[in-house]
Amino acid sequence: MAAELVRGQNHPLPQARLEIRISAGSPVLAGATLGDERGTVRGAEWVAHPGAPTLPGIEVSPQAAAEHRLAVDLAALPEAVHRVTVLLALPERPGGPLRFGSLAAPRAAVTAPGGTEIARFVLTGLDAESAVVALELYRRQGAWKVRAVGQGYAGGLAALLADQGLASAAELASDVREAVARSLARAVPAPRPPDPSPASGSAQTGPAAAPREADPAGRRAADGPIDYTHPGRRSGTCPSPAQPPAAPPAASGGQPPRPVAGDAVGWSMDERLYNQVWGMFEDLARTTAAYRSAVDFAGSRLEKETDQALADPRVRLGAAGDAAREAARARHARLIEQARAALDRDVAQLTAESEVVEPALPAACARWDNPVWHGYRVPAEPPMALRLGDLHLPESAPLRIPLLARLPLERGLWIDSGSAPGPDDASPDSAGTRRLAMDVAVALAVRLLAVHPVGEFDVQVLDPAGTGAQALLPLTRTGAVTGPPAAGAAGVAAVLGRLTRRVDLVRMALRGGATDSLPPGFDAAQQLLLVNDFPHGFDDRAVNQLRYLVDEGPAVGVHLLMVADRADAAAYGPLLDPLWRSLMRLTPVPGDHLADPWVGHAWTFEPALVPPGSGILQQVLTEVTAARIKHR
């Protein structure tokens, strides 16, 4: 029974002699690289490709073909090899495909020499990539396993090889292209394999072994250098962690290397930036923990040593006692100084990293004053994360870490309009806090609206008493919200009733596995419900509906953004405690109420607010509504 692998999944390999069968809808070239235990390809001699098809333990086809069989003998591989990476690339030829996205999804299968399948993997979701890592065979504690990878490279074979640490990636890629071009020149249409044992494979790949006019195409390809990069894609987005887009000059003189944006793991640039931001968050949390524990230790040691000096009757009085206390204080000061130096060093490194990462962030994760918002266009794909605000710690106050939440939101958000004013005197009074809370909520709603493609996100507003009208102006004036803010108890009941029915319907459809039988004209867009002044205008029924939406909504695309003062809802008593607990609490004024998941420091949160006097919300919403009109 063959295992159907999904991306990232691994599967044990029962034997050393294997065959890897590739089938694609069009001729592709197949190759393999050998990596040592660190995954590094030590040189061109560790790459099996059409120009050098045979290496100890592995053999690939010398030409591009729609069907490949790679022979592998794991036992015959050099001792130092811990990883075999099986890759596919599109040969460059006029009229041929330039991107895997235009082909049927290639399939890769690991089989026993007899053809019995052990594991198979369909490389779905490829787009502009022209080279892809299909599978990886790797040695783990003496046993070999296969892992489905499916990592594509828009930068083509050269980018793929460079990613594996091969210094001569570009030359090797051009060698491969030449070898393929030579073989193309003498190629005959790849024969269909006599034994269609991966039967479903042939069926799915569609027109396998597409006919082609071999000779002229091949000769032309052999003449000039071939550009493997996809014309529609900037090379900057080509994922190759080994060669970051703005590779810094080699670090000199013991200086830490200059940080680079996107220097983290991930399948896309956005994901890598997201992971990098979380990495910076963790690093700052931990380096601060080191500093604080050193300071605590220094303090307790000083106390102990001072006590000792006092407890010893011989030295309690007189010069010896003073000297002992003086020495203890000096030790204390020296340790604090060292700890501060270590913290300063790490904070400086993180600050430098922040300086390159912030400008590179996509709009959804960027501050409102980031230039990316001035060049805002409605995106074609939803983002992976949203910036809720900034976090900082007192020891490293100028350094701000973006607080990013994964989308779609898993929890509702609660902007606490009753949050205690901050310690500084400039913080606003109660009315001012409420207004500020509403501004924060509107900025978040606009951000969510703007970063989703047209027709995939709607905002509805409940403002029962109309107190938020002023703050809501950017949304209402541009018509970016669906209908005017619902007012009064009747408005609240109508909107909540509609959303509750929607959640019911989608949940039923999902449970019954009948998502395609939703009523015609069903609006599939995610919904954000912005509630101001809770619980004003809410009766018991409405409160229950709201709790239902908070619990069940996120899973079916209905999200809540609430502006509320918990004291206003005190009449409900403990009934609403689960509601408050299930929401993520954010404050409109800086407040240290968020703990990191690693050491639990109290971080000061600052909301992502639009700079005073900026018209960016207006500009973004105008763009959103214009795109919507065009879309309809």
Next chain:
Amino acid sequence: MTVNLSKGQAISLEKQDGASLSAVRMGLGWQAAPRRGLFGSRTREIDLDASAVLFADRQPVDVVFFRHLVSDDGSVRHTGDNLVGGAGQGGDDEAILVDLQRVPVHVDQIVFTVNSFTGQTFQEVQNAFCRLVDETTGQELARYTLAGGGQYTAQIMAKVHRSGSGWTMTALGEPAKGRTFQDLMPAIQPHL
């Protein structure tokens, strides 16, 4: 160039060019000894656990073990619990990474211990070793092989301590008894 350490021997963790190491890995590997007699093919799994205890002035301030995989300051990381040991391939079954530059300034000693969580004594373990690897180059700096097993369930393997501006590793190789590192604290104290 690997140095095979003997008990009590110390090596300085400075590179030949005088630069100090930035990151080291303490790797631990072991294999269950085959049983004699009937049903000899029934291998018994042995769960050895590597732990690292961070000391400041002889007081433990943090510990990294299978339930706390990263020290609060992030400088010491455990790569995860291995419950059965290796097949004797010589690779590390459990490893603890130490970022020497980021160890908090007040921490002056890090002691590495091994415990048999499942309670078997080291008589039932073979090919057990601990080795110190320069994480940046993968080069093995020192290796300490556990001498023939005995009737004990734990080993205080080695310590890495500050000396001057750099660090030094000392092989301790002290047998002890205990299920987790907590049980070893009294046995560790004399080595600080």
